[in-house]
Amino acid sequence: MKATFPHFGYDTYALKTFVEDLGAEVVLGPPASKRTVELGVEHSPELICMPFKITLGNLIEAMEQGADTLLMAAGARKCRFGYYHYLQEQALARLGMRYKLVPVAQYSPYAFVFQLIPSVFHVSPVRVVRAIAIMLEKSLLTQEFRVLLNRKRAVDFREAERLKKPALEMVEQARSVKAIRRARRGLDRMFSCNGSAAPGHNGRKPGLAVGLVGEIYMMIEQFANQEIEKELGRLGVEVLFERSLHHHLLHLLRLDRSYFRSQRLARRYLRECPGGEAMRTVGESIHFVERKKVDGLVHIFPFTCMPENIALEALQQLSEDSGVPVLSLSFDEHTSRTGLLTRLEAFVDLLKRKKRVQGSSRN
Numbered sequence: 117m118k119a120t121f122p123h124f125g126y127d128t129y130a131l132k133t134f135v136e137d138l139g140a141e142v143v144l145g146p147p148a149s150k151r152t153v154e155l156g157v158e159h160s161p162e163l164i165c166m167p168f169k170i171t172l173g174n175l176i177e178a179m180e181q182g183a184d185t186l187l188m189a190a191g192a193r194k195c196r197f198g199y200y201h202y203l204q205e206q207a208l209a210r211l212g213m214r215y216k217l218v219p220v221a222q223y224s225p226y227a228f229v230f231q232l233i234p235s236v237f238h239v240s241p242v243r244v245v246r247a248i249a250i251m252l253e254k255s256l257l258t259q260e261f262r263v264l265l266n267r268k269r270a271v272d273f274r275e276a277e278r279l280k281k282p283a284l285e286m287v288e289q290a291r292s293v294k295a296i297r298r299a300r301r302g303l304d305r306m307f308s309c310n311g312s313a314a315p316g317h318n319g320r321k322p323g324l325a326v327g328l329v330g331e332i333y334m335m336i337e338q339f340a341n342q343e344i345e346k347e348l349g350r351l352g353v354e355v356l357f358e359r360s361l362h363h364h365l366l367h368l369l370r371l372d373r374s375y376f377r378s379q380r381l382a383r384r385y386l387r388e389c390p391g392g393e394a395m396r397t398v399g400e401s402i403h404f405v406e407r408k409k410v411d412g413l414v415h416i417f418p419f420t421c422m423p424e425n426i427a428l429e430a431l432q433q434l435s436e437d438s439g440v441p442v443l444s445l446s447f448d449e450h451t452s453r454t455g456l457l458t459r460l461e462a463f464v465d466l467l468k469r470k471k472r473v474q475g476s477s478r479n
């Protein structure tokens with residue numbers, strides 16, 4: 117079996133380790149690029165959301181490299197996500213390639229551990245549980261890496277970018293719980309050594325912090341969001357986030373406290389769940405504003421995403437109530453990079469001005 121799955125930001129490493137631990141060879145396509153998007157767009161329904169197009173492009177590129185078993189996340193999020201694997205299978209069938217698409221339903225841990233994964237990979241549930249435990253640990257590592265990288269970028273952008281490649285190699289190579297813990301210590305050392313720009317240890321704090329919220333794929337796949345965390349870091353802003361594969365896995369195991377907190381907080385603005393991840397977006401935003409005291413919120417989502425468009429209304433109300441500025445950015449294949457950077461710069465200028473005014477009125 118040559119298994120593949122769509123890229124998922126830094127968490128691709130955790131997913132790859134999971135599939136390899138189940139005994140399969142992993143054949144990933146190249147990291148997403150302009151060609152990936154073009155392939156996806158060419159074979160997708162016109163108005164489908166962007167994650168569908170990019171993940172379809174990923175699958176096609178992996179098949180070109182020899183992958184024959186396609187693992188695609190599936191499940192009901194009361195939105196188009198529930199139909200992704202079905203529509204992608206139809207699109208791939210039209211290409212006339214030989215493959216097997218496995219919809220990886222996530223929302224029943226029991227069925228996942230005892231039925232789905234053992235039947236696809238011909239392994240025992242015990243092996244599945246062991247692979248999940250390692251994936252949980254590794255996804256925590258990728259999440260921590262992202263936190264360290266974002267902090268470092270805000271205080272020393274060039275050094276952060278220099279450290280990124282060796283740090284990612286360390287993450288990729290950690291394939292056991294012991295190795296992951298060793299990599300964690302290595303990352304801590306790496307991002308806090310050299311006597312420069314150690315996050316939180318050397319007195320140089322980033323000037324501004326924003327909370328990044330939005331649809332999960334856009335939050336995690338850095339190509340899809342045009343590396344927004346990097347661009348904000350370049351402007352001296354520390355990006356806080358909560359959405360990650362690790363939190364998603366904990367949520368699927370019913371162990372994610374932040375999920376329950378978000379659901380509770382979001383009810384101030386959304387009485388009903390409008391589908392997708394809107395409740396989480398709103399709940400996280402309230403948490404960032406009230407507990408983390410962020411200077412601003414950046415909300416990212418695919419252009420045609422109905423749940424996030426509803427969340428957008430709630431965030432505007434939150435902004436009015438709290439005085440914390442919100443920048444909402446929708447993405448599709450036509451999103452201009454120049455336009456995005458201009459909007460980020462203008463937003464960061466606004467936050468800086470606001471902070472200066474607040475500072476001088478306190479003195």
Ligand code: SF4
Pocket residue numbers: 165166167193195196197331392393418420421422423424
């Ligand atoms: S949450 Fe939005 S972007 Fe994501 S699958 Fe659902 S409709 Fe599409």
